[in-house]
Amino acid sequence: MADLKIRVFKGGDSDPATTVTIPGGVLKIASKLIPKQATDALQEKGIDIAEIIKLSENPDARGILVEVEEHKKNEKVVIALE
Numbered sequence: 001m002a003d004l005k006i007r008v009f010k011g012g013d014s015d016p017a018t019t020v021t022i023p024g025g026v027l028k029i030a031s032k033l034i035p036k037q038a039t040d041a042l043q044e045k046g047i048d049i050a051e052i053i054k055l056s057e058n059p060d061a062r063g064i065l066v067e068v069e070e071h072k073k074n075e076k077v078v079i080a081l082e
Contacts, residue, residue, distance in 0.1 A: 002081035003082050005081075
């Protein structure tokens with residue numbers, strides 16, 4: 001099972017300001033701990049946690065899944081399976 005990586009880039013930097021790694025082995029359990037407010041915010045951006053969990057179980061699914069750019073905040077969020 002692939003690890004889920006969430007990287008937050010600020011101000012056009014090439015290095016992330018924040019990186020969150022959720023190991024694939026605990027991804028299903030960890031997803032239940034995500035606050036509803038956060039999952040709702042992800043849903044608004046078109047990001048479905050259940051689908052990401054399904055993808056993480058596929059050994060061929062690797063790489064960037066979603067890149068969200070908040071131009072007004074000068075911020076980019078990258079979600080990837082690694």
